Every structure is written in structure tokens, then in C-alpha cells.
Amino acid sequence: MIPKGQALIPKLSQHQTNGNSNLGLLSAPRLPPWLDGPLPQGFPWGSNTAQNTNPYTSPPNTGVTRYYTFHVSRQIVNPDGAYNVSGILINNAFPGPTISANWGDWIQVEVFNDLTDEGTSLHWHGLLQQDTPWFDGVPAVQQCPIAPQSSFTYRFRADLYGTSWYHSHYSAQYAAGAYGAMIIYGPNGTAQYDEDMGPILLSDWFHTPDYFDLVQTVMAPAAENLFPPVSNNNLINGKMNYPCANSTNPNCTPNAGISKFNVTTGKTYRLRLINSGAEGLQKFSIDGAKLTIIANDFVPIQPYQVDVVTLAVGQRSDVLFTATGKSGDAVWMRSTLGTNFCSLNDGISPVAMAAIYYQNANMTAVPTSRSTVSDAALAYCENDDLSLTTPLYQLTPPSHPDTSQVINITYQSNGTHNLFWMNNSTFRANYNDPVLLDAKLGHTKFPSEYNVYNFGQSRSVRLVLYNWAPAGAHPMHLHGHNMYVLASGTGIWDGQITNRNNPQRRDVMLLPGMPSATEPSYTVIQIDMDSPGVWPFHCHIAWHVSSGLYINILERPRDIQNDVSIPSIMAQTCRDWSAWTGDHIPDEIDSGL
Numbered sequence: 205m206i207p208k209g210q211a212l213i214p215k216l217s218q219h220q221t222n223g224n225s226n227l228g229l230l231s232a233p234r235l236p237p238w239l240d241g242p243l244p245q246g247f248p249w250g251s252n253t254a255q256n257t258n259p260y261t262s263p264p265n266t267g268v269t270r271y272y273t274f275h276v277s278r279q280i281v282n283p284d285g286a287y288n289v290s291g292i293l294i295n296n297a298f299p300g301p302t303i304s305a306n307w308g309d310w311i312q313v314e315v316f317n318d319l320t321d322e323g324t325s326l327h328w329h330g331l332l333q334q335d336t337p338w339f340d341g342v343p344a345v346q347q348c349p350i351a352p353q354s355s356f357t358y359r360f361r362a363d364l365y366g367t368s369w370y371h372s373h374y375s376a377q378y379a380a381g382a383y384g385a386m387i388i389y390g391p392n393g394t395a396q397y398d399e400d401m402g403p404i405l406l407s408d409w410f411h412t413p414d415y416f417d418l419v420q421t422v423m424a425p426a427a428e429n430l431f432p433p434v435s436n437n438n439l440i441n442g443k444m445n446y447p448c449a450n451s452t453n454p455n456c457t458p459n460a461g462i463s464k465f466n467v468t469t470g471k472t473y474r475l476r477l478i479n480s481g482a483e484g485l486q487k488f489s490i491d492g493a494k495l496t497i498i499a500n501d502f503v504p505i506q507p508y509q510v511d512v513v514t515l516a517v518g519q520r521s522d523v524l525f526t527a528t529g530k531s532g533d534a535v536w537m538r539s540t541l542g543t544n545f546c547s548l549n550d551g552i553s554p555v556a557m558a559a560i561y562y563q564n565a566n567m568t569a570v571p572t573s574r575s576t577v578s579d580a581a582l583a584y585c586e587n588d589d590l591s592l593t594t595p596l597y598q599l600t601p602p603s604h605p606d607t608s609q610v611i612n613i614t615y616q617s618n619g620t621h622n623l624f625w626m627n628n629s630t631f632r633a634n635y636n637d638p639v640l641l642d643a644k645l646g647h648t649k650f651p652s653e654y655n656v657y658n659f660g661q662s663r664s665v666r667l668v669l670y671n672w673a674p675a676g677a678h679p680m681h682l683h684g685h686n687m688y689v690l691a692s693g694t695g696i697w698d699g700q701i702t703n704r705n706n707p708q709r710r711d712v713m714l715l716p717g718m719p720s721a722t723e724p725s726y727t728v729i730q731i732d733m734d735s736p737g738v739w740p741f742h743c744h745i746a747w748h749v750s751s752g753l754y755i756n757i758l759e760r761p762r763d764i765q766n767d768v769s770i771p772s773i774m775a776q777t778c779r780d781w782s783a784w785t786g787d788h789i790p791d792e793i794d795s796g797l
Contacts, residue, residue, distance in 0.1 A: 224297035227385075227403065228441030228463030228558065230567065235400035238389040239306050241268045247391075248306040249365075254393035254504040254596045260332065260686070260734070263363045264308035270362075272303060272311070274326070276372070277318035281381060284437045284553075285460030286446040287411045287453050292319070292372065292380040298442045299405050299480065300370075300384030307365035307390035316355045323349025323635065323781065323790065325356075327373040328386065329518065330502050330711045332363045333684055337737030338640060338774050340683055342373045344633035344796055345738055345756060346640045348778035349374055352788075356777055364502040364686075365390025367403065367476035367520045375794055376746040379482035380415035387476065393504040393596050395496065397524050398471040404463075405442070406477065406515065406539045406556065408435035408484035408549065416791070418482075422747040423793050426622045432747055435484055435549045438541050438556035450552050463558035464567070465537070467527040474498075475523050479515035482746040484549065485542035485677070487582050488513040488523075490560065491535045491573035496524040497588075501710035503686060506594040512577045514542075514587055516679035518712040518744035533562040534571040544583035545676055545717075585677050587714045590689060590702040598706040601688045601730045606662035612724075613715075613753065615673035623752045624673060624743070630752030631655040631742075633796030636782060639756055640738040641774060643764045655755040656738075661762060665731045666690075667741075668697055670724040671715050678715040678748060682731065682757075684739040686711055691728040694719040701728075712744060736763040742797070750794035 226232045244250040249264045274294050281291035281298055294300030305311050317324045327341035339360045343349040350356045371383035385403035410433060412418050418433045437446050441463045448456035467473060475495075479486045489495070489512045496507045499522035513521050529535060541547040541554040559571055614625045623630040632653040639654060650656040659665050671678060686709040690701045694716065701707065716725035742754035 269310040284446040285457030305362040330368040348781035351784040408481040484547035535573040546585035593708040605664035605666040631754040678743040687729040736760040
């Protein structure tokens with residue numbers, strides 16, 4: 205038996221497979237500096253740089269479209285060898301296929317829903333979707349779900365660059381594996397490196413037979429909902445062994461396989477870190493190494509060094525790692541689920557480990573390096589201090605936004621169930637009635653459970669969020685925008701702004717947990733309202749959004765009605781969904797998202 209909290213030192217497997225995914229294999233190719241296509245002034249993005257180009261207004265026009273075909277289906281998966289789980293995969297791969305494009309390309313994805321008993325949809329996390337707000341991929345918001353045995357084609361611009369991911373936004377399907385990396389090649393900024401190691405997806409993993417069972421646990425009546433789901437393992441690129449002494453499965457495989465990487469002494473590598481998990485805060489490190497953060501989400505920043513990279517669910521950081529070891533060395537890459545209630549795990553296998561081999565190393569040898577990350581760092585449940593982050597392209601938000609809104613987040617009963625509330629309203633989706641399509645028809649009033657915040661024609665909006673819910677921190681994700689993160693702390697905000705002239709920008713920010721039972725935490729964000737549409741703003745912990753921690757931001761409704769031309773396929777998708785639900789009842793026991 206492995207004592208709780210003690211890291212399992214993996215044995216290595218010679219048979220490392222991941223369905224149709226090559227992530228985490230030594231054979232996985234390194235990424236190029238860009239994809240093929242026109243090269244004006246030597247680059248696909250021409251003379252645009254991270255320092256001189258506003259990424260929100262000036263994406264290049266490459267004239268290139270990258271085409272993908274995705275099949276969403278049920279598959280039995282067992283990534284850590286412990287238990288067979290009914291997964292939801294894309295193209296039979298876990299993680300799903302990586303989407304790649306150059307900044308300014310178009311991406312077209314035809315999605316086939318091969319599921320027989322539930323809808324699906326895919327969200328392209330972090331992209332702005334300017335001029336295509338209907339392709340953001342959230343059912344009940346911009347579209348109806350893709351009906352079983354139907355297809356839907358998304359087409360959108362690669363309008364930002366860097367590292368991101370895509371995932372299902374239908375209930376908690378992505379907790380079953382329906383996600384993959386999305387790499388948009390663009391200018392490198394000030395940091396230089398030798399090779400791009402590619403995406404490194406970090407995800408908590410659950411041995412529960414089906415994701416729907418997890419949702420049932422979350423949504424049980426208050427009298428039965430005593431404990432939220434806890435994860436059972438932690439994965440790097442879909443891999444990690446599990447100590448079979450803790451498994452009741454007689455067919456548990458003790459050496460299911462871990463991810464492996466090879467490096468050369470003296471070279472510097474770009475690692476594209478993605479927290480693609482359902483709940484867990486990730487603490488990423490490489491034994492004995494300093495890591496240099498060069499981008500957060502889709503925002504290049506002035507580089508700074510850390511011992512450990514903190515990533516809440518949905519967040520990404522691009523980091524540089526310089527291989528300072530000698531020929532023949534082997535060291536551990538680690539991602540640890542945050543301790544001190546930063547993450548809910550059973551304590552058996554909270555540390556995902558991957559092997560890094562230097563040139564001439566024995567690729568079957570088990571590394572013996574040790575982590576130097578402090579217990580205090582692993583127990584710190586927040587992102588790095590806002591003062592450390594300086595975006596390379598400077599933007600100063602208006603000092604006096606058109607609209608300011610306070611939002612109080614609470615966790616309370618509706619009489620039978622404990623749910624999350626935002627200003628005393630909890631969210632529930634109506635799959636048959638997308639808010640964007642209603643707004644196009646001129647509707648500005650919506651049922652209370654749609655949680656629509658109509659900010660009219662405001663051009664700048666400030667949200668002051670207070671966390672009064674004794675349920676830890678909340679990674680709050682804004683669709684369609686990078687938000688300015690002005691301040692974060694405990695108590696009542698005093699009006700002070702960090703880096704007022706050039707604050708941090710990203711699309712997921714971590715609202716801290718309550719410091720005590722009577723004192724809130726806060727985060728203050730500001731949004732440039734430059735993209736008419738209906739944009740979700742929600743906690744990215746799967747169980748929290750299932751429990752209603754979600755609002756819709758209705759942006760410039762008059763412009764939606766007068767200037768936004770929504771393609772007819774959106775209405776057809778709703779007709780297809782309506783036809784399917786005519787004789788099938790969707791099992792929507794949670795918020796739906």
C-alpha cells in the first residue's frame with residue numbers, strides 16, 4: 205500500500221500507447237516554427253511582432269484554411285492501467301488530435317457526433333471568435349447541441365497565437381477525455397529557444413466508470429451530497445502509472461506507461477503547458493531546473509523565472525527549460541495536484557511524472573532525481589502575484605469604464621440541492637433556445653436561470669467578483685476576450701490596481717478561496733466590449749459549472765440585431781436537435797454546461 209501523499213516512483217513500460225495519440229511518446233515530433241503557407245517578409249505573419257502589433261485588432265490575413273474532421277464517440281479507456289472507464293474520445297485518441305494553424309489562418313472542423321444517446325459541442329478555448337460568435341461552441345448559448353448521429357462544421361479564425369486547447373462544452377463530457385491541444389504559431393517575443401517540445405496536457409483522472417456518475421454525485425440532493433468527487437490519479441499527456449496495490453481490479457496493469465521526452469545538453473526547449481483537467485490545480489516542475497514563463501494563455505509576456513508553474517483548470521503557460529544536465533542523465537518532470545485543499549484527490553497518486561532523458565541515456569532506466577519544490581509552494585492555491593506579469597504588447601484599460609458590476613458568488617440551497625449562485629441566481633441551460641439566436645431576434649429579456657447580464661452598448665465593463673463560497677478557488681474563464689486582471693486579494697477591494705498602465709491579460713484567472721468563514725476574496729477584471737455576441741463567463745472546474753457557477757454576458761445587443769449575420773446552419777442545427785429531442789429526453793441533471 206502506498207501511504208497517502210507519497211509520490212509513486214513509476215516503473216517504465218516499453219509498450220506506451222495512447223490510442224491514436226502520439227503525445228508523450230519519444231517518437232512524438234518536435235513542433236516547427238510555423239506551418240507551410242505564404243511567407244510575406246519571411247514569416248506567415250509578415251512584419252507583425254509580439255511587441256509592435258495589437259493582437260486583438262490586427263491578425264494577419266494568410267488566406268489559408270486548415271481542415272480537420274473529428275468523430276466524437278464512446279470508447280473504453282484505461283490510461284493508467286487501473287480500471288476500464290467509458291471515455292468520450294475524439295478520433296479514438298486520448299488526448300484528442302492536436303489542432304495546428306498559423307496566426308491569421310482559418311480553421312475548419314467538421315464534427316460528427318457518433319454518440320447514440322447525448323448531444324455534444326466543441327469549444328475552441330481562448331479564441332476571440334470576432335465576426336464568428338456563433339462558432340464559439342457552447343450549447344444553449346450560441347448553438348443547439350449537435351444531435352446524435354449528426355454533424356456540424358465549425359469555421360473560425362486563428363485570431364490569437366500561442367497555446368490553447370479545445371474541449372466539449374456539453375455537461376462534463378471533457379472530464380471523460382473529449383479534449384485536445386490547439387497550437388497557433390505566431391511571433392516568439394523576446395525569448396529564444398532551440399526546439400519546441402509541443403503540448404504537455406496535465407489532467408486529473410477519475411476511476412469512476414462514467415463521467416455521468418461523477419455529475420450525479422455533484423448534483424445529488426443536499427442530504428446525499430456529502431462529498432464532491434475526488435480524483436484518483438494525475439496524468440501528463442494522458443499517461444501515468446497507478447499503484448495496483450490500491451486497485452480492486454485483478455487485471456490492474458502496474459506499468460501502463462508514462463510520458464517520455466529526450467533532450468540534449470545545452471539546448472533550451474519550449475514546453476506548452478495546458479491544465480486540461482476537470483477540477484485539480486496543477487503545480488508543474490522539472491527536478492533541479494528553473495523554468496522561464498514566456499506566455500500565459502494567449503498573451504506573450506516579459507519572461508520571468510520560477511521553480512514551479514501554477515495552472516488552474518483551463519490555464520496555459522508557455523515555459524522555457526534549459527537542459528543543464530550531462531550526457532546519460534535522466535530526470536523527472538512532475539505535475540502535482542495542489543495540496544492544502546487546492547485540489548480534491550484521494551492522496552494515492554497526486555503526482556504525475558514523466559521521464560526526461562539526456563543524450564546517450566538508457567531510455568529504460570528509472571530517473572532518481574528528487575524534487576526541490578517546497579511544501580509551501582505546493583500548498584499555495586493561487587496564481588503568481590499579478591505584479592510579476594507584464595504583457596509584451598502594452599494596453600491600458602480605461603480608468604473609468606462605462607459600466608461596473610459587482611458579482612457575489614455563493615454556495616447555498618435551492619430547497620433540495622446545494623448550488624452555486626451569482627448574485628442570487630444559479631444557471632441552467634435550455635439546449636433548445638440559444639441566447640445568441642434570441643438576441644438576433646431582438647430579445648433583451650430572458651428567463652432568470654439563463655443568467656444573462658445585458659451591458660447594452662457599453663464599450664468597457666468592470667466586474668468586481670467576490671467569493672463568498674467556502675469551496676476553494678475558482679478559475680474564471682471568459683469566452684471571446686482576454687480580460688484585464690486589475691486586482692486580486694482578500695477582504696473588500698480597496699480600489700488599487702496592479703500594473704495600471706499594462707495589467708495582466710488572460711482568458712482564465714483564478715479567484716482566490718475565502719481566507720476565513722466570514723471574509724471574502726476578490727478579483728477585479730475589465731473587458732473591452734469590442735465583439736458583439738453572447739459570451740460565457742464561468743468557473744472552469746467542471747463540477748462548479750455543473751452546479752450553476754456561470755453567467756452570460758450579452759455584449760452590444762443592438763449591434764447583434766442590426767449588424768451580425770448568423771448563418772442558416774445554426775437554425776438547422778436547432779431543428780435537428782429539436783427533431784431528436786422530440787422522441788428522446790436529454791438527461792440534463794446539471795446546468796447542462
